[in-house]
Amino acid sequence: MKLTALVEATAYRMHVPRWAVAPTSGAGAATHGGRVNRPGVEALYLALETETAIREYQQVSTLLPPGTLTSYQLTAVPVVDFTSGYSASAWAPIWEDFYCDWRELWFNQRVEPPSWVVGDAVIAAGAKGILFPSSLAKGGTNLVLFTQMLTAPDVLEVFDPGKALPQSQASWS
Numbered sequence: 001m002k003l004t005a006l007v008e009a010t011a012y013r014m015h016v017p018r019w020a021v022a023p024t025s026g027a028g029a030a031t032h033g034g035r036v037n038r039p040g041v042e043a044l045y046l047a048l049e050t051e052t053a054i055r056e057y058q059q060v061s062t063l064l065p066p067g068t069l070t071s072y073q074l075t076a077v078p079v080v081d082f083t084s085g086y087s088a089s090a091w092a093p094i095w096e097d098f099y100c101d102w103r104e105l106w107f108n109q110r111v112e113p114p115s116w117v118v119g120d121a122v123i124a125a126g127a128k129g130i131l132f133p134s135s136l137a138k139g140g141t142n143l144v145l146f147t148q149m150l151t152a153p154d155v156l157e158v159f160d161p162g163k164a165l166p167q168s169q170a171s172w173s
Contacts, residue, residue, distance in 0.1 A: 001125060002090065003078040011046035011074060011143055014057030014067035021166045023070050023158040026147035035102055035144070036119035036130060038112075042147045043119075044156075046072060048131075052140030059136065071159040076128040076145060083131050083141055094118055099135060122146070128154060 019028060026042030037043035047053035050069065058064045086096045094117055102113035122130055128149045134140035150156055158165065166172075 001122070001127070002081045002084075003127060004081040004131070005075075005077040006079055006131075006143070007075050007077070009048070009074050009076075011048055011072045012050050012053035012069060013044070013046050013072070014053050014069050017066055017068050017166075018169070018172050020068040020070065021168055021171075023160075023165060024072075024147065024156050026145070033102070033106060033116065035113075036098075036115050036122070037144070037146065038116040038119065041119065041123070043129075044145045044147050046143045046145065047134065047137070048141040048143060049137070052134050052137040052142065055137035055140065056134060056142065068165070070165070073155065073157050073159055074145070075153065075155040076150065077154065078127050079129045079131055079143070079145075080122050080125075080127050081131050083133055085133060092121075094121070098132065119144075119146070123149060 015023060026044040029037055029043040029045060030040055033039045034043050034045060047056055053069060057067050094114055097114035098118055100113050100115050102115050105111045105113045123146055129143055129145040131141060131143050134142050
């Protein structure tokens with residue numbers, strides 16, 4: 001694995017407005033799993049560019065559902081740098097399946113996605129997350145952080161100086 005340090009980096013995420021009350025939580029992805037986290041593993045999926053965050057939120061829909069674009073300031077050391085993609089000379093063979101259709105495998109076939117094995121290996125190696133190219137935003141970079149792996153001096157702060165994000169679910173009752 002190629003490791004790098006993210007120090008005083010900025011990242012972005014579009015949140016479903018109802019769940020913007022917990023912008024640094026990875027609990028939502030832990031509920032059903034995600035590309036590289038199996039159910040029960042908290043993960044926060046971010047983007048390094050605003051356009052990438054929007055495209056990832058929109059997915060393949062032609063319409064953009066309501067969302068709350070949020071900025072983060074973070075330091076995470078180390079993270080895996082998979083931004084150059086798979087190369088047999090640099091990565092274990094399991095990484096070739098990083099972009100598998102994990103939803104099809106898990107929800108339709110009930111087969112463990114190989115990308116979850118990648119996530120397990122990253123966590124076992126002590127890395128805090130993975131940088132990887134977006135498959136939805138050409139030239140964009142995603143970052144998944146395993147929030148339970150973050151420890152001092154790691155930092156994950158949502159930028160909300162005016163306290164505009166909802167503070168509880170009371171807004172939605």
